[in-house]
Amino acid sequence: MAKYILKRLLLAIPVVLGIVTIVFILMRIFSPNPAYLLLGQRASADRAAALTEHLGLNEPIWKQYIIYLKQMLTGDLGTSLFSQEPVLKELLSRMPATIELALFAVIIGSVVGIALGVICAVHQNSWLDRICQVGGLVGVSMPRFWLGFMLMLAFAVNLKWLPPSGRFNFLVRPTEITGFYIIDSIITGNWPALWSTLKYMLLPGFCIAIGSIGSIMRYTRSTMLETIRQDYIRTARAKGLSERVVILSHALKNAMIPIVTVIGMELGGLFSGSVLTETVFAWPGVGKYIVDGINNSDYAVVQGGCMLVALISVVMNLLVDLLYGTLDPRIRY
Amino acid sequence: MGKLLEVKNLTTQFKVDKTKIIKAVDNSSFYIDEGETLAIVGESGSGKSVTALSVMQLVPDPPGKIAGGEILFQGKDLLKYSKEEMRAVRGGDISMIFQEPMTSLNPVFTIGRQLTESIMLHLKLNKRDAEDRAVEFLRKLQIPDPVRRMKTYPHQHSGGMRQRVMICMALSCNPKLLIADEPTTALDVTIQAQILNLIVKLRDEEKTAVMFITHDLGVVADVAHRAIVMYAGSIMEMGPVREMFRNPLHPYTQGLLGAIPRLSTPRGQKLYTIPGIVPDLSQLPKGCPFCTRCDQCMDVCHQKKPPLRRLEDGREVRCFKIERGEEIG
Numbered sequence: 001m002a003k004y005i006l007k008r009l010l011l012a013i014p015v016v017l018g019i020v021t022i023v024f025i026l027m028r029i030f031s032p033n034p035a036y037l038l039l040g041q042r043a044s045a046d047r048a049a050a051l052t053e054h055l056g057l058n059e060p061i062w063k064q065y066i067i068y069l070k071q072m073l074t075g076d077l078g079t080s081l082f083s084q085e086p087v088l089k090e091l092l093s094r095m096p097a098t099i100e101l102a103l104f105a106v107i108i109g110s111v112v113g114i115a116l117g118v119i120c121a122v123h124q125n126s127w128l129d130r131i132c133q134v135g136g137l138v139g140v141s142m143p144r145f146w147l148g149f150m151l152m153l154a155f156a157v158n159l160k161w162l163p164p165s166g167r168f169n170f171l172v173r174p175t176e177i178t179g180f181y182i183i184d185s186i187i188t189g190n191w192p193a194l195w196s197t198l199k200y201m202l203l204p205g206f207c208i209a210i211g212s213i214g215s216i217m218r219y220t221r222s223t224m225l226e227t228i229r230q231d232y233i234r235t236a237r238a239k240g241l242s243e244r245v246v247i248l249s250h251a252l253k254n255a256m257i258p259i260v261t262v263i264g265m266e267l268g269g270l271f272s273g274s275v276l277t278e279t280v281f282a283w284p285g286v287g288k289y290i291v292d293g294i295n296n297s298d299y300a301v302v303q304g305g306c307m308l309v310a311l312i313s314v315v316m317n318l319l320v321d322l323l324y325g326t327l328d329p330r331i332r333y
Numbered sequence: 334m335g336k337l338l339e340v341k342n343l344t345t346q347f348k349v350d351k352t353k354i355i356k357a358v359d360n361s362s363f364y365i366d367e368g369e370t371l372a373i374v375g376e377s378g379s380g381k382s383v384t385a386l387s388v389m390q391l392v393p394d395p396p397g398k399i400a401g402g403e404i405l406f407q408g409k410d411l412l413k414y415s416k417e418e419m420r421a422v423r424g425g426d427i428s429m430i431f432q433e434p435m436t437s438l439n440p441v442f443t444i445g446r447q448l449t450e451s452i453m454l455h456l457k458l459n460k461r462d463a464e465d466r467a468v469e470f471l472r473k474l475q476i477p478d479p480v481r482r483m484k485t486y487p488h489q490h491s492g493g494m495r496q497r498v499m500i501c502m503a504l505s506c507n508p509k510l511l512i513a514d515e516p517t518t519a520l521d522v523t524i525q526a527q528i529l530n531l532i533v534k535l536r537d538e539e540k541t542a543v544m545f546i547t548h549d550l551g552v553v554a555d556v557a558h559r560a561i562v563m564y565a566g567s568i569m570e571m572g573p574v575r576e577m578f579r580n581p582l583h584p585y586t587q588g589l590l591g592a593i594p595r596l597s598t599p600r601g602q603k604l605y606t607i608p609g610i611v612p613d614l615s616q617l618p619k620g621c622p623f624c625t626r627c628d629q630c631m632d633v634c635h636q637k638k639p640p641l642r643r644l645e646d647g648r649e650v651r652c653f654k655i656e657r658g659e660e661i662g
Contacts (some may be wrong), residue, residue: 002494231436237391238431239451239502240424253441328441 004333005318012314019310020303024068027299028061034081034297063151068303077307078300079326080293087304091286095308096179097167098278098285102270104182104205109212110263114252117220117259124225124246132217139214148207148280155203162199165282172196179215204281212266219262220255230254256325264320268313336405337542338388339364340512342662345380345387347396357383357397359566360662365510370536372557372574374550374589376611380566381546382432385512387428388544390419406510418462425455428503430443432515434496438487444498445483448505455506470501470523470550473562474531493524504535511536512544517552524530550593554578563585565612565622568641582650585631621653629654 018276035051036043052058056067077087116136120129156164163169167181174185174193182201185194213301228251236250278287286305293301324331341642345358355660358380366370373381385391387399404411406427411419423429431437439447448467458466464483471479474497487495496516503511513532517525524525536543545557553560553574560577562570562585570583581587588607598604609626618624624634631654641651644658 032516082442084448231433232439234391235431235437235499236439237504238389238423238429240422240454241450242420250439254439273509328490330440 001333005322008314008318011310012318015145015308015314017311019306020069020072021065023303023306024065024299025061027297027302028064031294031297031299033057034299036296038081045245058114067140071293072307077304080301083297088302090289090301091304091308092286093179094286096181097283098287099271099272100180101201101204101208101278101283101285102267102274105208105274106212106263106267106270108205108209109216109266112209113213113216114220114259117246118224118252120217120221121224121228129221133221136214137216137319139210140218142210143276144207144211144274145276145280148204148277151203151207152281162203164203165280167197167284168193169196199308204274204277204283207277207281210268215266216259216262219254220259223258224251227251227255239282246305253327257324258277260323260327261320264316264323269318271316335367336364337367337369337391337407338544339405340384340388341403341405343384343387344400344464345383345392345397346374346400347397349615356400356566356609357614358387360402361563361566361568361569362402362662363561363571365542365544367509368540368542369559370545370557372545372547372553373563374547374553374560375563378565378611378614381548381563382514384563385429385514385544385546387554388512389423389427391423391429401648421455424451424503424508425506426508427510427512428506429512430496430503430516431513432518434499435483435490436521437499438495440487443484443486444490448483448498448502451502451622452505461496466505467501470505471498474479474498474501474534476501479656493520493528496520496524496528500528500532500535504539505542508541510542510544512546514546515548518547518549532556550589564587565614565617567622567638567651569652570648570650570651571624572646576646576648582648582655583626583652584654585623588626588628590599621651 033048035048035057039048039051044149050289056064059067065137065282068078077091079085080087080090088253116132120132123129132205152164155162168174172190172192174181174190174197175188176182177187181197182194185197186189224247228247230251230253233246233251236246274285275287277283278285279291282288285306290302290305290309292298293305322333325333341362342656343358343361346356348354361380363371363383374382375381383397383457386402388396388411390399392399399412402412406422407467411422414422438444445464445467448470449460452463452466453460456463456466467553468479468483471482476482476494476497482490488499494517500516504517511532516532517528520528529552531608532543536540543556545552547553555593557574559572560574560581561568562577564585570577570581570586572582577586578590581590585607588605591605592607594604611623612618612625618635620631620636620640621627621634621639624630627634631653639653640660641649641652641662642655642658643649643661644655649661
């Protein structure tokens with residue numbers, strides 16, 4: 001087991017390195033010289049050239065690349081051009097916001113998605129099933145940025161039930177301990193802050209969750225349909241078990257194996273920041289940080305951000321694979 | 334001995350598409366006495382498994398449906414039972430072993446959990462007592478090291494071992510009737526003999542009645558007291574195994590028995606086969622379902638379906654050749 005985990009983590013090195021390399025090259029090919037962005041469009045050519053030189057951007061790309069890799073090995077992901085803060089520190093400070101939102105969305109998505117999927121499979125071809133299938137398809141295919149604006153328009157602008165964007169209200173912000181505001185407000189017993197945090201999370205959370213519900217539901221339905229036709233389900237019924245035990249225990253545990261893969265992939269994608277949703281709702285997470293970095297030609301930010309994204313994906317995949325082992329006794333590492 | 338199970342005029346049908354309905358079991362009646370072993374014999378698609386599933390009310394619905402008849406178990410009609418009442422019967426008084434040992438156990442639960450589940454449910458035992466009972470039954474089925482096996486998963490066992498676990502599961506709640514649906518078909522021959530011996534031994538010890546479904550006439554001769562021969566959803570012949578084998582009445586039974594290769598068959602002689610194939614249930618001939626393959630077929634066989642007749646000695650047969658006895662359906 002430990003050997004397997006170590007092997008997988010070692011295999012992650014070339015993946016992460018590859019992604020860093022690709023991002024490094026792309027940024028230098030497609031992003032404008034950050035000197036002009038820092039100085040403004042009307043900066044004199046002399047000053048821009050001086051700044052370019054100062055930033056080390058006149059060196060050949062391969063030299064810049066080696067310098068960056070050397071820094072990276074010492075745990076230094078560089079400094080943001082704009083905030084002048086270390087990228088690693090900024091990324092870490094944004095992680096809790098992203099993770100909190102992702103967990104919120106995926107928990108809603110999994111609970112609702114699995115429940116609906118099971119119900120649809122048990123009542124295959126009923127009107128409920130049909131509505132859910134169409135709804136799921138709509139949920140999956142709706143563009144998240146558009147859905148985000150629609151939710152904002154409906155619940156924040158017109159109904160005024162929920163705040164339109166951001167993560168907290170300055171007046172009732174919880175004291176930061178872990179950076180996860182829900183946990184922080186519970187630890188400190190700050191109930192108004194908890195309420196406010198949830199209200200801020202609801203719109204972006206649902207914006208993400210609607211897509212997750214759709215895909216998890218459809219996946220659950222199809223694997224459940226396959227599972228409930230298996231011989232061992234007939235055996236379970238022949239034992240006289242109640243339908244509830246047959247479906248929720250005997251069938252669902254078998255169906256969970258592929259479902260966990262989908263949830264894991266979903267979560268991996270979201271942990272690295274739901275770029276569109278975070279941008280639409282001005283959610284101060286990793287996704288928005290990377291988008292801002294791209295807009296500012298902030299090389300170190302984009303490179304560091306993408307490396308983190310890659311790392312998270314690799315770790316999430318590993319976790320899902322390890323989870324298989326606990327779900328399916330036939331899988332051992 | 335009284336009748337334990339009496340099936341009257343059972344018809345089970347399947348909806349093939351919007352307009353087409355086929356009768357997998359057509360108006361069949363039979364009974365099983367307490368402690369008796371009844372074999373149901375037939376080719377694939379003859380309706381023997383559907384008969385068993387109908388008794389358990391496990392016919393997948395839709396597309397299947399029990400369209401008529403009565404299934405009297407200890408005098409009470411199971412078809413009138415509520416879902417809850419039927420669940421108490423399933424796995425309790427009537428239990429079932431299936432054909433596919435490799436897929437009939439749930440891969441993600443331990444053997445122990447799958448065994449104790451029904452014991453706790455039907456015998457109302459707590460977990461520890463249920464485990465003791467499961468171990469005791471595993472031992473009865475000659476499974477080595479039963480305590481350790483309880484913690485293992487199905488994939489760690491061979492087909493024969495899994496079928497023993499299935500039998501253990503079926504017998505651990507003291508059923509009055511065991512339905513064994515081709516329990517040895519998927520196993521290799523040496524294991525087949527072991528499993529059959531175990532079923533016979535436990536049947537005799539526990540005085541359980543058995544409905545034994547098979548297409549293997551050798552197995553029928555070994556285990557059953559009485560046998561039913563089914564063809565295309567209808568009962569063709571019923572009688573004590575000994576008499577039926579010595580003097581088969583229906584041409585189909587004669588054909589089946591004739592098709593068994595014997596050591597005395599001269600070298601080089603072709604083995605006997607029944608010509609043709611089983612008819613599609615949705616396109617049954619108008620008359621006797623067997624008429625297209627029968628070597629003694631008469632004109633009347635194409636006109637109408639022969640009635641089932643009960644002869645003086647209690648045997649039943651569905652053929653126009655037999656004109657003795659009374660018509661019973």
